[in-house]
Amino acid sequence: MEQRERPVVETRVAVVGAGYAGLTAALELTDAGVDTVVLEASDRVGGRTLSELRPSGVRVDHGGQWVGPTQHRLRALAARFGCATFPTWETGRHLEVWHDGTRVGYAGAAPATGPGIPEYERITALLDRLAGTVDVDSPWQTPRFAEFDGHSAEGFFRSETGDEDALRRLALAVQGVWCAEPSEISLFHVLFYIASAGGYEQLMETRDCAQDSRFTEGADGPARAVAAALGDRVRLGVPVRAIRQCAAGVELSTDRGLVRAERAVLAVPPTAVHRIAFDPVLPAARRGWIGHSPMGRVAKVHAVYRRPFWRAAGSSGIATLYGDHPVGVVFDNSPEDGRHGVLVAFVYGDRLTRWAALDPDARRASVLAALVAAAGPEAAEPDDYTEKVWPQQEWTTGGYECFVTPGGWTGHGRQGWREPVGRLHWAGTETASVWNGYIDGAVSSGERAAAEVAEALAARAVAAPGPAAPGIMSSRHEQHR
Template sequence: MKELNTDVLIIGAGYAGIAAAKKLREAGKDFLVLEARDRIGGRTLTENLSSGATVDLGAKWVGPTQHLVWEWIKETQTATYDTYDQGKNLLKFGDKISAYTGTIPKIDPISLIDLGLAISKINRLSGQISTSEPWNHPKAKEYDAMTLATWMDKHLWTAKAKHLFEIGIQTVFAADASEISLLFALFYFKSGDNMDTLISIKNGAQQTILKGGTQGLVKKIAETWMDKIHLNEPLMSLTQSDEGIMAESAHLRVKAKKCILAIPPVLINTIGFNPPLPQQKAQLYQRMPMGAAMKVYLIYPTPFWRELSFSGQIVSDEYPLKVTFDVGHADTDLGILLVFVEGNDARNFIDLEEQERKKMILERVEKIFGHQAANPVQYLDKCWTEEVYSRGCYTGLMGPNTLTQLGPQLRVPFKHVHFAGTETAEKWSGYLDGAISSGYRAASEILSQN
């Protein structure tokens, strides 16, 4: 076993870990990064396909208020393009397919009013939440005791509005409304500005795509100090003493003064801590399961839907296809359609054989777009619940009575160990921007002690 010494050991080379390393490097601190995977990027994964398409199998978009990501984009001179958002969107509900423009599907007036009021209510409630201490809201315990689905049952009156609201929730959280607490949902919406921002393309979380992908961006940030990153080294144990920490993987023993854990909460309890994690922290990580997200890419010779004056955006009530986006750009003639399968739908869908999954998706897209949709030049899907070092996407979630009881432990250091990761962010939690800010914060905590 090789022994190494450093000032700060960072566990995890996703956006949070790389952000922490970047800040420490700029401050002149010595550091090392241990990464369990054979690559950096964490929950970002960009692939260049045989069809010629470049696709993000993990995190994809950047919104206009995700300022830290934009700083990296400008620093690396990374090119971007806007998500295609022209023409008519399509809604499939029951046996009817209808066209609409804007974010909210065209439905009957009563259901439309119902849906609009519910979104306004959730935005108003989330606007009252402190993202630094959501558990201190006067109604925090009341909100945290119920699921978001319970709130929906009380405030949505029409079946169509409730169904469309649920699709929006699945798209944002990669989970069903019954899986998360109302307080956690309100915190999450406020963290990303509001619900409107999180479900929108224009001026929203789905506005901008990076050429070369989101993994390409983090590679550019780290490219001059890749020698500091040790891949294929999942952390097995972490021992603390008065002098610092000693961490062991299969091949390395690293001694450091400080440590930053920048991995999904669900993985933290897999590490052997000595002394053990404080019981409230251990309980918190037991109660933060990951969402379930599956991305399906359909690559076509051309974006034929554009010629038909369609945007490529579908909202559907038919499993497994619920939401699609056109994510192609002008540098290629290819049509790139991204299909999301999320929440319990994703958990069920991944259990099917790939040919069955492909057949189901293509049948549903063909039903909406016509026969041209039946024969893509390439089909690719990716389920993040199968990723051993993520166990899901997009983020760690909280069910009832977790945020109020254990949430205050999220960012609290444990002796020499500091905690990063997008789940710990106050702004843009669950997104790339939140990951960067969390890495910066954890590094700042360590720098402030010297």
């Protein structure tokens, strides 16, 4: 019997990944009249954002969720599609729960006094000063680049102080932002990330900072709106298994056939690139960069209540926990109308590894115990409870972003970070210079990759005017060969 050949899709640009980076790249190219197809392995768009409408009628964000006032690209994208935001709930006093059971309430950004605070503030101010020297567009041009990249964050912290309480505060800060342990992450990457956000406070605080606002219809709302505008250009459930570059263009092998294009944008986490076979193989610098860029370890757990009971007691529902609880940070994640109360608990790093190994009942009991410590005894009995353990997700395998281990930037950054490889261009929040690791960084990376592609296509058109190269068609269609 004659074997039927695989169906072929021909387009000018193929985008791999329908998170914010891939969707933005596709939108930019489509707006410019460039025929584009988006290939997404999972059955949804949004990447590392994911909202869910629970049976209670409350929408929760399982992934990235916040937007700040200086995240201009994400805000502009949301405004284009009419996606509304509302301020993060923070009414009342915040709480610290220490390893010895001490509970400290405070108003404002941080306690005025407390264990380890003077040393913590001194070291974070030093981080800000050092971050001010970072070149976010060409990081390897930063003074003391190799020195900083040769140390872990923990090594730097311990060289600066022996105050264990300050070290606990610094460790939780690293866990909360990078979903990693201080021993795992390059000091330079910490400095680069601070610089990309515009300062340490921007990463940590709520009002006017990274955690300022949330999306009314969920953080994947703008992504869903972009996908709707792109229509059938977005193909879901189409994992890319192999990519071959040749003189005529790029051929992508998927479970549903072949896609042929002039250029491709890979808008997936660095760790996901491992799952694609490349011909020719990727350069050593790119492979080395991927090897030094593990995904963070985090779970988000939402507990939904009939009402935000903690506010009646003068609590904001925002807490940091330094003890043996699996939970490190708690936020009030209630919906905009405030009719239900929602607490979200974050489990990070090594604590996530231990907690995820427990059975479901034990995981739930340990998280609810932490919520009781943070918000009071009523937290023990939610109407709804849901977990999202990001390292267990098939296509992302972690969250919310990759971080860089010591030596990764110096060894592989210059050629491996986002340098195009032939006809392949790289997008994703990890490739952003501004708000690296955030949704805004994903959007800007998609814009940058689209601009690279458009420039390359224009240069080719000038160099070789006339019909498109064999096998590459100027308008999209499908055919069976």
